[in-house]
Amino acid sequence: xxxxxxxxxxxxxxxxxxxxxxxxxxxxxxxxxxxxxxxxxxxxxxxxxxxxxxxxxxxxxxxxxxxxxxxxxxxxxxxxxxxxxxxxxxxxxxxxxxxxxxxxxxxxxxxxxxxxxxxxxxxxxxxxxxxxxxxxxxxxxxxxxxxxxxxxxxxxxxxxxxxxxxxxxxxxxxxxxxxxxxxxxxxxxxxxxxxxxxxxxxxxxxxxxxxxxxxxxxxxxxxxxxxxxxxxxxxxxxxxxxxxxxxxxxxxxxxx
Amino acid sequence: xxxxxxxxxxxxxxxxxxxxxxxxxxxxxxxxxxxxxxxxxxxxxxxxxxxxxxxxxxxxxxxxxxxxxxxxxxxxxxxxxxxxxxxxxxxxxxxxxxxxxxxxxxxxxxxxxxxxxxxxxxxxxxxxxxxxxxxxxxxxxxxxxxxxxxxxxxxxxxxxxxxxxxxxxxxxxxxxxxxxxxxxxxxxxxxxxxxxxxxxxxxxxxxxxxxxxxxxxxxxxxxxxxxxxxxxxxxxxxxxxxxxxxxxxxxxxxxxxxxxxxxxxxxxxxxxxxxxxxxxxxxxxxxxxxxxxxxxxxxxxxxxxxxxxxxxxxxxxxxxxxxxxxxxxxxxxxxxxxxxxxxxx
Numbered sequence: 001x002x003x004x005x006x007x008x009x010x011x012x013x014x015x016x017x018x019x020x021x022x023x024x025x026x027x028x029x030x031x032x033x034x035x036x037x038x039x040x041x042x043x044x045x046x047x048x049x050x051x052x053x054x055x056x057x058x059x060x061x062x063x064x065x066x067x068x069x070x071x072x073x074x075x076x077x078x079x080x081x082x083x084x085x086x087x088x089x090x091x092x093x094x095x096x097x098x099x100x101x102x103x104x105x106x107x108x109x110x111x112x113x114x115x116x117x118x119x120x121x122x123x124x125x126x127x128x129x130x131x132x133x134x135x136x137x138x139x140x141x142x143x144x145x146x147x148x149x150x151x152x153x154x155x156x157x158x159x160x161x162x163x164x165x166x167x168x169x170x171x172x173x174x175x176x177x178x179x180x181x182x183x184x185x186x187x188x189x190x191x192x193x194x195x196x197x198x199x200x201x202x203x204x205x206x207x208x209x210x211x212x213x214x215x216x217x218x219x220x221x222x223x224x225x226x227x228x229x230x231x232x233x234x235x236x237x238x239x240x241x242x243x244x245x246x247x248x249x250x251x252x253x254x255x256x
Numbered sequence: 257x258x259x260x261x262x263x264x265x266x267x268x269x270x271x272x273x274x275x276x277x278x279x280x281x282x283x284x285x286x287x288x289x290x291x292x293x294x295x296x297x298x299x300x301x302x303x304x305x306x307x308x309x310x311x312x313x314x315x316x317x318x319x320x321x322x323x324x325x326x327x328x329x330x331x332x333x334x335x336x337x338x339x340x341x342x343x344x345x346x347x348x349x350x351x352x353x354x355x356x357x358x359x360x361x362x363x364x365x366x367x368x369x370x371x372x373x374x375x376x377x378x379x380x381x382x383x384x385x386x387x388x389x390x391x392x393x394x395x396x397x398x399x400x401x402x403x404x405x406x407x408x409x410x411x412x413x414x415x416x417x418x419x420x421x422x423x424x425x426x427x428x429x430x431x432x433x434x435x436x437x438x439x440x441x442x443x444x445x446x447x448x449x450x451x452x453x454x455x456x457x458x459x460x461x462x463x464x465x466x467x468x469x470x471x472x473x474x475x476x477x478x479x480x481x482x483x484x485x486x487x488x489x490x491x492x493x494x495x496x497x498x499x500x501x502x503x504x505x506x507x508x509x510x511x512x513x514x515x516x517x518x519x520x521x522x523x524x525x526x527x528x529x530x531x532x533x534x535x536x537x538x539x540x541x542x543x544x545x546x547x548x549x550x551x552x553x554x555x556x557x558x559x560x561x562x563x564x565x566x567x568x569x570x571x572x573x574x575x576x577x578x579x580x581x582x583x584x585x586x587x588x589x590x591x592x593x594x595x596x597x598x599x600x601x
Binding site for chain 1: 257259260444447448451452453454455456458459462463465466467468469470471472473474480580
């Protein structure tokens, strides 16, 4: 079986700086895949390359058997890849419910005239979006917050709301950029369970960037490690933990 | 949709009644104020979709208005007189008028798409400057066209068409036609704002990158907003030309574009109710300050008061009168003391 998402020799140069060098990986459908590395290793740049925010200097991205290299984000979202952001990017003035409904807009098939004239088709689409959004809010444990403006939500809920919004686009693969950042240990545990449920119950493949080693090692089935834009290791958590280059990247080398 | 049609028919009947009352009981000068308010509302509500919902700061609304005004007025003169000749001002026929309105709306919308497309990459101040430049270019190009009268513009634009039973109304039927479009633009904009498209527009305003990664095609949404706003600016231009019976390129200077933006900012950017209220205030304020100015013998007072009002507004309520809120039953209930909480179990 071929991979759901495959990156081949992805390279991203910003002027003289090579942020990501020849990044390759293949994620199977249904996997929990981790992407880790020290600060500035180029993890978020990889996400931006995969989701179309950046166009790679060289290399290709293949998603669900088609080449999506250099396609704009909306087309990639339409093909079934969704993401969250390291620095949360919610639609602050909209309510939590409306944020998730905005994610569901993608799968609607109504035109502007349906909207302007409030046709029956528009009413059905609104209902579909609303029901789906409520379902996802409940899934994320946010149903109580539906009516609150996104900007008024507490931090942890903002992170979860971003995930709910990404799920609303009905993705095959969801890319989570440091979802546990800034959470306390018990919140992190809850989040780990949630991520597992996203894969098991919603059947969405998960690609995860995370700094918290315990979380990543406990959750992910395979991990790729980046350092200074280069892939230094790839494999099962146990192998990664004992890999000499990974330890070196994180802890440094002893002198002498 | 059927309900919308019924609402619109009801509103048209209301407009007819409104025009009747205006013609029979109200002094001509006040009728003029009311008509000018109507035109301002159409402009402001249309611009609110561009500047308020989609968050694209456009300063070129007068440009769209002028395109509609000249397209509609020229077509109207051709359809009514065939060629331009002297004679008494006549009424344009109903069919021709609707055709002219459609033409003016569509030509302005086409220009809106043309302006929207290349300026999509610009944000904030840069977009404002580009749209301002577009409006000025439009004005200068129109001034150079001899076919539409050059700097003196078009004259003897026919009056708006008669309605059944309106033969004896001295002020004509302008109020009906203007307010029919006020109702139409408000009805459509309420629908748009509450629709999934309205939400997508707000997403583009709130966070363009996030909107794009959620599958919202930001550039398409922005063009849509420009086309929508420009369409109604064109309609307003056509109505304005028929209302004044003459139109010059200099009727559409930057000052007019800014005036519409001021209406929005005063009422609350992003609020449809705010746009309506802002349009009425900005239109009426100078009219009522002028008599005061004359009686006190202080010429220029109205400009001072106007500027001071805006300054105070920016200092104490920068989000505008309504902020982003809308006038709704819920808000009214909250304004009644204690009403909001008790109504809920």
